[in-house]
Each structure stands twice: as C-alpha cells, then as structure tokens.
Amino acid sequence: MSPLQIPLGSGTVLPHAESGDDDELLEKSILRKGPWTAEEDEILADYVRNNGTGNWNAVSKRTGLARCGKSCRLRWSNHLKPDLKKGAFNAEEQRKVIQLHALMGNKWAKMAQELPGRTDNEIKNFWNTRTKKRKRAGLPLYPDDIKPLLNIDKKENSADDSTHQANVSQNDSPTILDSLFIDYKLGKEEHSSYIPSILDITDINTSEQQDSDYKQLHQDSDMLHKSFNLPGIHSAYPKVDWAFSRGLFLASELPPFPSFDDIQRDDSQAEHYESIILSPSTSGLLKSVFYQPNILEDSCNYPFETQRGQNPAMKENSNQKELTRLDSCWLENYDKDQYALKDTLFAVIEPYVNRNTSS
DNA sequence: AACCGACTCAACCGCGGACGA
DNA sequence: ATCGTCCGCGGTTGAGTCGGT
Known part of the structure; x- marks a missing residue:
C-alpha cells in the first residue's frame, strides 16, 4: 500500500x-x-x-x-440528476435488461440509454446480483425465449458462463451470415440508400480489418437510425441493425415474403418462427437478400414454394390485412424479432447456399 | 441480544479515448 | 508526434443492511 x-x-x-x-x-x-x-x-x-x-x-x-x-x-x-428512477427494477425493466445483455454483453452505459431513468451502475449491480443468484440456483443466465445474439450456435447458455457474452464479438470467426452481409452487394441504380462502405467490404480475413469494418458499419447504422428513425437498440449490432433498417425500407416497396412452411427447420421452433417470420422488416430483408444476383446468382429461379403451391412473391398486396396483423405482431415481438432474424436467415439461407455450393 | 454470512449498492480505481497545446 | 488533461466506461471494493440461527 x-x-x-x-x-x-x-x-x-x-x-x-x-x-x-x-x-x-x-x-x-x-x-x-x-x-x-x-x-x-x-x-x-x-x-x-x-x-x-x-x-x-x-x-x-x-x-x-x-x-x-x-x-x-x-x-x-x-x-x-433529475428524472432518475429509484428503487427496484420492475418486471418490464428486468426483462429489458436481460434482453439487452443478450444483445450487448456488459455494455452497461449503452444499456442505460435504453432504460430511461436507470444508470449504468444500477444496471450493472442488478445484472451481477442476478447472475450470482442464478448461478447459485443452477439456472441459465437467459430464459428460453431470449438468446444471446452473438454465438447463438457456439456457446451454451450456461449458468457458469457469465462473461463470454461481452467478449465474443471481437474473436469469433465470421459466420455464413456475417460473410453474407459483408459480401452483400447492392445494385446502385436500384437502391437509393446504397452505402458505399458496406458495398466495399469484402475482405474479412483479418480481425483487424474486421474491427475496422465493424466501426464503419456502426457509423453507417447510426446514419440509418436517423434516416429511419429506428430505436437506438440496434446500434449494438451494426449488421443486423443495418439489415433491419434496410428491410424496413424495402418492405414498403415489395410484396410480403413467402411463408416458410416448407423450409427445413426444427419443428419445435415452428411456432416461434411462425410468429415472426413474415414480419414486414424481416420480409423486406429476406426479399432484398434473395433478389441480390451477386449473392444468389439465379434470383429468377425462386428457391421456395409455399404450402399452397403459390409463390407469394408474385402476389399483389392482396393480403394487406394479414400484413397489418403481422405488423402488430412484429411490434409486439420487436425484441424477439431481432434474435429471430439471425435464426431466420440461417434457416433460409444456409440450405440454399449449401445447395448452390455443392452443385 | 449477539453473531455471522449473504446481499445490496454507492463509490472508487484503472484504463483508454478524445482533444487541445 | 508527443504530452497532459479531462471524461466516461467497466470492474471491483467495502460499508451498511438484512435475515437466519
């Protein structure tokens, strides 16, 4: 001393x-x-x-x-500071913290931005206390319906692994989805909100390069937040964030994406997928992904048919009612939708990519 | 009543980024 | 380019409180 x-x-x-x-x-x-x-x-x-x-x-x-x-x-x-809330976190706040932690890891200050009246210190104390309790009780850190967005497939949601969430983003090798977005090339003429820095990102070989790309993507997503007036929660994950913004934009232009009845998926997840899969933003996003010739060369050869034997991509907006219903559904499941987006993209894209690459 | 361990939460510490000289 | 200062963040500490024995 x-x-x-x-x-x-x-x-x-x-x-x-x-x-x-x-x-x-x-x-x-x-x-x-x-x-x-x-x-x-x-x-x-x-x-x-x-x-x-x-x-x-x-x-x-x-x-x-x-x-x-x-x-x-x-x-x-x-x-x-005025407007600070005092006292215990209510149920809604608790759930929000859990969701935010699943998204961001130990980014207490960022989480505080999403919880008006709560400070980073409060959130940190709440989370650490909660973590201790759940570890002691042998419970997982996240409830079943909340998945840590990063490393969904790689790390277990285990009670004795409390810190990995905060550290995964820098170290993991890119997933198919990551590569997809990084290689995502938009047609300049067709897409007025073309973002050069995303278009130009093709090299993900080095983590240094990737870090720099992430920084740029983050800036881009900030810009998009302003353009689309989306909540700041997305800022934690620029690619998904950007995709959502993009999807939301495209959703206003394109017919709804088809149902995923015939997509290979885990049956136990069916209900989960059903509730979010056709949300307008996801719909628009998937549509934008599937109609990018640089990603899927035969964009005309539409890969999925619906159960009813129709290709709803060809439908007019006759199902406006349904779209509206899904809109509200999406809003209700807003947070869940973010996690589901990644799952969804994996479920949709992977079989198709595999099929194309193996042929 | 006294003790003790668990718990909470306010406050501190070290570090790193931003910025100006 | 370097240095010093300020600020904010995340991790950690420890005083006070609570509940069980």
Missing part, C-alpha cells in the same frame, strides 16, 4: 491525486472520499444548476467542494 492509500472510512480525506496540474491547488486541496453528505449534494446540485455538466474538475475549484471531478460526475449522474 502506497503512502497515499489510506484505508477509507466515512469522510476520509486524501491529497488530490488526479489533476496534478495546479501545485497551489494540490497544496491546499484535501479531497474527501466515501459517502456524500446532504450538504455536499446541495453544493454540487447548485453548481450544476448554474453551470451545467462537464468540466467536473472545476467544481472543487469554484465551490470549495472537497471532491475530485470524477467523484462529482459520478455523484451527479448516479444520484442527483
């Missing part, structure tokens, strides 16, 4: 340890640590009311509050 590391207690004071830019300040500044008092809260709140947030290191200089900038920022953002 260094001479500066004094065991902490309520109101412990320590020499200024962070800025080091002001000797005078350092000489006379003795910074408190530990729990905040009501008086300190009032000083900080008053400061923010008058000066706004930011420049936290100035707080102690301007107010005489014996707290470092970091401590002030934390106290403000976790306790004093």
